[in-house]
Amino acid sequence: MSERSEQPTDTAGPLARGSIRIDSAVDPATEVFLAHRNLLFTVAYELLGSAADAEDVLQETWLRWAGVDHATVLDRRAYMVKITAREALKRLRTLGRRKESYVGPWLPEPLLTAPDVAEDVELADSVSMAMLLVLETLTPTERAVFVLREVFDLDYDEIADAVGKSPAAVRQIAHRARTHVAARRPRGSVTPAQTRDALQAFQSAVETGDLQSLLDILAPDVVLLTDGGGVVQAALSPIVGADQVARVLGRIAGTASLQPTQVNGYPALLLRRGGETDTVMAVRIDDGLITGLYAVRNPEKLSRVEHETALHR
CATH class of the missing domain: 3.10.450.50 (Nuclear Transport Factor 2; Chain: A,)
Incomplete structure (x- = not known):
């Protein structure tokens, strides 16, 4: 997979909104993290449906990334996505227990998004309220595999490392998740x-x-x-x-x-x-x-x- 990055829009000040702070002169590890921060937030949010929990996952991702020997990392994007997915998966299992005691229907936390999100049809579909509710019907592992494969295009080997399964098992999970989502997503493409x-x-x-x-x-x-x-x-x-x-x-x-x-x-x-x-x-x-x-x-x-x-x- 090729390494991709994007310039963060709100990186002056808090590294993760409202908590970890950085100096104006950042070290290389922090620069790499900030370059991928919006991507990592999106991964965590799609897995959790909660911006607040996604921010917490980003803090864990940063702490783990800061302790890595970066010279050994060939694909920084994929590596950080895997860390984020692993941390989000742990939190997703905890959230499942929390939702069982939630009063009334649980809905994802809505986000005000810029026009560029709507222009990326696949991204918009993946974060839509309707799709996030479909993803809620998957098991935590199925959700992680589906999102990492279908939305963020990780290889099966990379996904296997993130979810703690063999590549063969991940392929089966991905097939099962795709079938499940296809049966429940909106019936026709709507612009x-x-x-x-x-x-x-x-x-x-x-x-x-x-x-x-x-x-x-x-x-x-x-x-x-x-x-x-x-x-x-x-x-x-x-x-x-x-x-x-x-x-x-x-x-x-x-x-x-x-x-x-x-x-x-x-x-x-x-x-x-x-x-x-x-x-x-x-x-x-x-x-x-x-x-x-x-x-x-x-x-x-x-x-x-x-x-x-x-x-x-």
């Missing part, structure tokens, strides 16, 4: 423009409280998931069916302002009340209709929609 058009129609219907217009854009079997984390009011179980979902959404008219934005590489809506972000609403679209609505209301998950997060492959 950001198509998503934007559907979202505009949806926004207009919600703002006006037009029940029929809502029913026209919602699939009959649409599912609404609301994540309040037990902190703010939210439905504790999925709301299923166009009639039920439309009735819930009809209550928003006149109570909040809706602002189009880019979340996880795709158009989404920010609901604001009193000037504060109250909810991030992402959608899944199949055959021109909204089949999934993902409303993140947990305040602990909304900090990343105020400033763009750089994602890279």
